[in-house]
Amino acid sequence: MKIKPIVLSLSLLAMSAGVFADDDCTDPVADWQPRENLRLQLEEQGWTVQRIKVDDGCYEVKGLDSNGHRVKAEFAPASLNLMEIKVKINREDAKDTDDFRHTIERFTKSEPAPTAAAGQAQPKQKVQ
Helix, strand or coil: CCHHHHHHHHHHHHHHCCHHHHHHHCHHHHCCCHHHHHHHHHHHCCCCCCEEEEEEEEEEEEEECEEEEEEEEEECCCCCCEEEEECCCCCCCCCCCCCCCEEEEECCCCCCCCCCCCCCCCCCEECC
């Protein structure tokens, strides 16, 4: 039996597992902003938020964007910066000439996120 190729394959597999584990948010819990702040930001942009939950240390949002497309997005809980977004385009009412490129609105670190006391989110930049 050839043990060397098996051991080599298993060791490469074990080393590669660490590469995929770096997509988690690492913000200290003491620095997290309330989920309601994130909900206010997204609703101000026209999103319909269905759920916000914590997954791998990030806020995971499921809902509809301002164009009616289903969205699953991850945000850093302290800064509320967008980490990842997945969009499922609603093509039911689409025409052949429609452009399906999606504009992502992202919160930059230079702009402060709203606070619960302020009650209103500040305008955000659009990134195309």
